[in-house]
Amino acid sequence: MTSIGFIGVGEIASAMVEGLARSEADDAHASGLRFFLSPRNADRAKHLAESLEAATVCDSNQDVVDRSELIVLAVLPQQAAAVLDELDIPADRTLISAVAGLATDQLAEHLPHSPTIVRIIPLPAVRERKGVTAMYPANQAVEEILGRLGGSVTAADETLFSTLSAVTATMSAHFAFLQSITAWLVDQGWEQADADHFIRGQFVGLGTTLAETDTPIKELVADHETPGGLNEQLNHEWMDEANRGRLAAALDAIYARVTGAAD
Numbered sequence: 001m002t003s004i005g006f007i008g009v010g011e012i013a014s015a016m017v018e019g020l021a022r023s024e025a026d027d028a029h030a031s032g033l034r035f036f037l038s039p040r041n042a043d044r045a046k047h048l049a050e051s052l053e054a055a056t057v058c059d060s061n062q063d064v065v066d067r068s069e070l071i072v073l074a075v076l077p078q079q080a081a082a083v084l085d086e087l088d089i090p091a092d093r094t095l096i097s098a099v100a101g102l103a104t105d106q107l108a109e110h111l112p113h114s115p116t117i118v119r120i121i122p123l124p125a126v127r128e129r130k131g132v133t134a135m136y137p138a139n140q141a142v143e144e145i146l147g148r149l150g151g152s153v154t155a156a157d158e159t160l161f162s163t164l165s166a167v168t169a170t171m172s173a174h175f176a177f178l179q180s181i182t183a184w185l186v187d188q189g190w191e192q193a194d195a196d197h198f199i200r201g202q203f204v205g206l207g208t209t210l211a212e213t214d215t216p217i218k219e220l221v222a223d224h225e226t227p228g229g230l231n232e233q234l235n236h237e238w239m240d241e242a243n244r245g246r247l248a249a250a251l252d253a254i255y256a257r258v259t260g261a262a263d
Helices: 011-026 042-051 061-067 077-085 104-108 124-128 140-147 158-187 192-212 217-223 230-238 241-259
Strands: 002-007 033-037 055-057 070-073 094-097 116-121 133-136 152-154
Touching (some): 002 011, 011 124, 033 061, 042 055, 094 140, 116 140, 116 158, 133 158, 140 152
Parallel strands (some): 002 070, 070 094
């Protein structure tokens, strides 16, 4: 049985707990997981404990540490130092940091006993066990846990890890793209609800393609357009060199922020 503690029980931590619980239910040979939740965000922690037999709300963050082999730190970046400074985390524990933008050496400054540190970037899809989680450095125990949530990719160094952190900033822009398309339909006379309904139907299948195939994304572009066709026309007119350059520049700025280079 593996015990996993969560310090900070926000949306991402809850998604991880629920995804891991589903993996237990789906695997007849599962060895068993126990979840120990910090009292931070009491309502969410209480809900998880009431809905999952394997989940327990602890009395304090230190209680989470004392009862867990793997400890997921899932607090806001500006809270991390203060939270860690109040804890005594032994050397034999593994701290799994889901805190954005804090490098391993920054975390280590607040961990005098030098436990193992692994950084991860979990995404909301881990709740459905479809999220691919970035991790650094390689760690077998953490990789096994992430395997239950949809798999993982391991960065060779922390610089590469930060590039994956940067591209997670594109999620709201993806929906803004769809919002702009539906707004165009509304401008042409469609009701908002009908425009939303149609665009959802158009793009949900593309998500399924991404989830159910391993076709390189570059090839998916070609697969969804024909020479001289409408898709090719829009792709070339909208995603031209200038727009690609603006996107790359925006990602450069996010990367600089993630790594602290923008300070």
